Amino acid sequence: MNAIEFIISGMLAAATPFLLAALGELVVERAGVLNLGVEGLMALGAVLAFIVVYHGGGHTLGFIVAGLGGAALSLVFAVVALGFRANQVATGLAIGILGQGLSALFGKTYESLTIKGLPKLAFPGLSEIPVIGKLFVQDIVVWISLVATLAIWAILARTRVGLVVRAIGENPKAAHAIGYPVIAIRVAAIAFGGMMAGFAGAYAAAVYTPLWADGMIAGRGWIAIALVVFGTWLTGRVFLGACLFGAVSLMSLAAQATGLDVPSQLLSSLPYLVTIIVLGIISADRRLLKLNGVASLGEPFER
């Protein structure tokens, strides 16, 4: 398999942890809340899913437990940041540290054990196309994630629920004045984001790698937050960004495999460097950020 086929076939799977977490964070930020704890939520999801699958609970149960765990920890964020109106940046950082700590604590005895991933399912017909066909052979979670992307796009952009969420992110006082429960909807968005981050971690540890090691999320939660900015808070662009990062992380793998004369540490830091560069390019266009940006992002709501 040459490098291009390698990247085409693996890109979507590599993108899935980024995509799931970023979709969750997108909804949270659309509702006007900045949750920086994604890295910790993913770490918790990863260890929970791994433990369930390792003990024979199966992948479905693993994902459910990881999603519930992520949602539960993100509700702690909701209580502190919304209930007690704490600084959202500090609260998110605390959740991140707590989630990573809990994951290391729970996973201590599972370090470097392995489990079985999931089989690849071919999309009938399309998977027989030469070269690009590889794109249509994916595990079930990737297929579900693609459907979820479409669903979240449709809900945010085309439905009343999406409109309310966006209104609350844009102008919570006005949304409150016309009778929408701002705090309740924000809490629901945060719980959804936590669940998605839990799924993202579960995918990383129980399908993609599949093993658990302390620090295995390796900044993917932070990149997911950056993806929301790259995507200028639009679902389609967030999806494209996730694919880009899937490809970048595979490029560093492919380059290492071909024995390219580049230090492996430089290749490992490629996703972080690309994040820094793309963040600079996108952010420099202030008009673009303003156009779709969330006006009340990170500000506590008081009646």
Next chain:
Amino acid sequence: MSILAGTFLPTLVRRERASLTAAMLAPIAALGIAIILNFSLYMLMGRDPAAVLYAMLLEPFLSWSAFSEVLLKAGPLLLIAQGLAIGFRAKVFNIGAEGQFILGAIFASSIPIWFPLATGQWIWPLMLILGAIGGALWASITAFWRVRLNANEILVSLMLSLVAAQFLNYLLLGPWKDPAGFNFPQSVMFQYDAMIPTLISGTRVNVSLFITLALSLMAWVFMQRSFMGYKLKVGGLAPRAAGYAGFSEGCAIWLSLLIGGFAAGLAGAAEVAGPIGQLQRSISTGYGYAAIIVAYLGGLHPIGIIFSALFMAVLYIGGDNAMVSANLPIAAVRVFQGSLLLAYLIAVAFVRYRLEWHRPPHRSQP
């Protein structure tokens, strides 16, 4: 809501002025809550809570040698947190101190690694200066990205920390690896003159503790007494007002990040030229991240930070003890740190708000 109608609901009501009593009590209350939560967790994990309490929170105080290790750990935390707090008060969230610390250590190590035979009393001071410059340079990338390219400093500084860790690995596995080091990813041991003189014989506490305390005093003067510090605080509280008064936001960002990077870099240099004595992979056990908690727990106030740094150092040393004597994984320290910050953020709400219990108003259906 109809089920709850008629019951008493707690509501946060903003105080006319922040309560000083609550501000002083908040960290203590947070500590109490965090201790109760975490010790319940240890009991669930089947550990003897008394043994953990003894090992984690008492043992570090029970001998001079243990307490000197606490002072040693507190140094870098104190230094980094003082730098970060200045930025946090200006609402510049530099969370990349970890990377700035690593770059400081790398810059400082360049002298003993390139000139292993050099002697003279100038070596370790020069290393400290180089380290501070290295940290500030690494932070200046974030400042540039934020001021010129409008990029979020939280994300950029964090990404740069991950890059810095990879860069350190590269040096230790490649050009800076000790050729006689049995392939371990570490540099040569530094010569005698590259080490900061120790303060008290028999312990590892060194002169850098004085430097750290002096810089803490400077941080206090800067934040509480200087016009520049005042401008930074106003910029953080009311960016618009600051803008009208002619305080430039860009200047505040540059200043915050350079101070933060300077302090973190200096801490990194003091770590390699102090207790470690060589460049290693594990030069920082998460100091850059723990210092964020230290800064908040100290109320972003230079004096408060001295106490919170000491406490966090106790937690590190005590965590090491508990790992040995109570069979507690070291990850428990991270859990404690995270829950402590959360408890503090809750407690601090009572500085600005008071809790009122009253019947929710009966709302007519729209």
